[in-house]
Structures are given as structure tokens and as C-alpha cells.
Amino acid sequence: NSNQSLAGQHWVITAGPTREAIDPVRYISNHSSGKMGFSIASAAQSFGATVTLIAGPVNLSTPSNCNRIDVQSAEDMHQAAIDQAASADVFIACAAVADYKVAQVSEHKIKKTSTNDAMSIALVKNPDIVASVAALAKKPFTVGFAAETQDVEQYAKGKLVRKNLDMIAANDVAKQGQGFNSDDNALKVYWHSGNKDLPLTDKKQLAEQLVVLINDRMQND
Numbered sequence: 001n002s003n004q005s006l007a008g009q010h011w012v013i014t015a016g017p018t019r020e021a022i023d024p025v026r027y028i029s030n031h032s033s034g035k036m037g038f039s040i041a042s043a044a045q046s047f048g049a050t051v052t053l054i055a056g057p058v059n060l061s062t063p064s065n066c067n068r069i070d071v072q073s074a075e076d077m078h079q080a081a082i083d084q085a086a087s088a089d090v091f092i093a094c095a096a097v098a099d100y101k102v103a104q105v106s107e108h109k110i111k112k113t114s115t116n117d118a119m120s121i122a123l124v125k126n127p128d129i130v131a132s133v134a135a136l137a138k139k140p141f142t143v144g145f146a147a148e149t150q151d152v153e154q155y156a157k158g159k160l161v162r163k164n165l166d167m168i169a170a171n172d173v174a175k176q177g178q179g180f181n182s183d184d185n186a187l188k189v190y191w192h193s194g195n196k197d198l199p200l201t202d203k204k205q206l207a208e209q210l211v212v213l214i215n216d217r218m219q220n221d
């Protein structure tokens with residue numbers, strides 16, 4: 001890309017799912033493929049930004065000229081995000097972070113027993129990564145995502161305010177052919193003084209449109 005408008009900026013992007021261990025062989029996770037976050041990293045890099053991609057476990061190759069930090073759990077992602085955010089101009093939280101982790105990870109494989117037909121696992125809250133970044137004294141321009149299955153606008157705007165974000169990109173993850181693990185997506189983007197719809201297209205195009213919009217808003221804020 002000949003447009004190098006992001007030259008000199010450090011963009012940090014989280015992508016993919018997290019894995020919360022239950023025991024040495026099992027975990028809790030979700031269907032995020034990392035495609036959306038990796039596309040954003042690639043787009044920001046093509047506009048000249050220095051890009052750090054903090055990736056949960058995904059099967060994607062690293063976009064060219066991006067620094068990649070691989071993590072597993074939300075705790076690991078949180079640590080990497082705080083470290084990187086110190087030097088970031090923009091932080092984009094595209095990862096599907098597990099809201100809860102297992103309270104007591106079992107050291108050994110949990111055995112099936114003949115006496116218990118039911119079992120339960122206690123969960124405790126994970127740190128909120130994007131909210132932690134937005135709470136830093138030297139806060140980067142912070143963009144969250146919102147994965148919703150209903151009342152998209154209301155929930156997304158709630159997260160924008162509650163997490164102290166500068167912008168939020170909401171997607172409807174109940175619709176077929178978009179959202180988790182699809183090649184396409186559509187976003188409704190909100191900031192404090194406006195909003196913009198980015199209609200259904202492939203994640204690469206959509207990522208470029210989002211990067212342009214973020215850069216626009218940074219210049220007008």
C-alpha cells in the first residue's frame with residue numbers, strides 16, 4: 001500500500017480465542033478463528049504502522065511484517081497486552097477472551113467415576129483486558145469489539161461507556177455467514193459522538209475500512 005499514513009505509530013491488536021485449562025488435557029474456549037484480528041493487523045501494517053499481534057491459539061500464519069506474541073489463557077493475554085500497551089498509540093481488542101476461568105485447575109486428569117452422574121466446575125472472573133488498557137494513565141486510543149446475539153446497539157454502547165473505550169465495533173454473532181470463524185463480517189461501529197455501519201464484506205476489506213475509520217477518529221478527537 002502506497003498510503004503510509006500510519007507510519008511511526010504502534011498498533012497493538014489482540015486476536016483469536018483464549019484457552020482456560022480445566023486439567024492437563026481439557027480446556028474451555030470458543031469458536032474464534034483469529035481471522036478478524038489478523039486482518040486488522042495486516043491492514044494496519046499495510047498503512048505503515050508498526051504492528052504487534054497478541055494471538056490466542058489459532059491456525060493462521062503471521063501477516064507479513066507484524067510482530068506476533070502467542071498466548072493461551074486470558075491471564076497470559078492480559079499480561080502481554082499491558083506490556084505492549086505502554087508503547088501503543090492504538091489498542092484493538094478483537095480477541096474473544098474467556099470471561100471466566102477455572103477456579104482450581106486440576107494437576108491431574110479428572111477421572112470419570114461410577115458414582116457421580118453429574119459434576120460441576122467452579123469458575124471465577126478473568127481480568128478484563130481492554131478495560132485494563134483503557135484504565136492506564138497513558139491510554140492508547142482504545143477500540144473494543146462487542147460480540148452480541150441480540151440488542152446489539154444497546155449492549156455495544158454499554159460496553160463503550162463501562163470499559164471507557166474510544167470506539168467499539170459490534171458484530172451480530174447469531175447471523176449465519178458472518179462473525180465467528182467466517183470469512184465475512186459486518187460491523188456497527190460506535191464512538192461517543194457518532195457511529196458508522198460497515199456492511200457485510202470479507203474480513204480483509206472490512207479490516208481496512210475499520211483501520212481508516214479509527215485513523216479518522218483519532219485525528220478528529
Ligand code: PMT
Binds near residue numbers: 034099
Ligand atoms: O476470530 P474470528 O473467527 O474472525 O471472529 C471474530 C470475532 C467474532 C471473535 C470478533 O469480531 C469479535 O467480536 N471479537 C470480540 C469477541 C468478544 O469476546 O466480545 P465480548 O462482547 O464478549 O467482549 C467485549 C470486548 O471486551 C472485546 O473487545 C473483548 O476482546 C474484550 N474483553 C472481554 C473479556 C475480557 N476478559 N477481556 C477483554 O478484553
